[in-house]
Amino acid sequence: xxxxxxxxxxxxxxxVDINDFWKLPALKFEKLRGYRSRYSFRxxxxxxxxxxxxxxxxxxxxxxxxxxxxxSHYQ
Numbered sequence: 001x002x003x004x005x006x007x008x009x010x011x012x013x014x015x016v017d018i019n020d021f022w023k024l025p026a027l028k029f030e031k032l033r034g035y036r037s038r039y040s041f042r043x044x045x046x047x048x049x050x051x052x053x054x055x056x057x058x059x060x061x062x063x064x065x066x067x068x069x070x071x072s073h074y075q
Contacts, residue, residue: 005043005070012041017061018053038068046072 008027015021021029021041028042032050041049049070055063 005047005049008041008043008049009067012051012065018063019061037063043070 011020011024011027021027026042028040028048030040032038032040035052037053037055039051039053041051043049047070050068052066052068053060053063054066057063
């Protein structure tokens with residue numbers, strides 16, 4: 001399953017915590033190396049959404065997701 005941008009935003013909005021992202025393998029949710037709190041979500045085979053998460057708890061499971069970039073990283 002591949003998520004479209006709008007569907008992905010709805011999934012992000014509905015998430016209770018970070019574990020909701022890990023439960024959906026199609027998101028290919030991953031922490032980006034070299035960044036403190038930057039993550040990526042796969043949208044299609046070509047595009048990904050990059051986001052920073054402002055953590056609201058010490059366990060880094062609940063936070064505010066700020067969308068930073070829609071990139072064609074997978075060219």
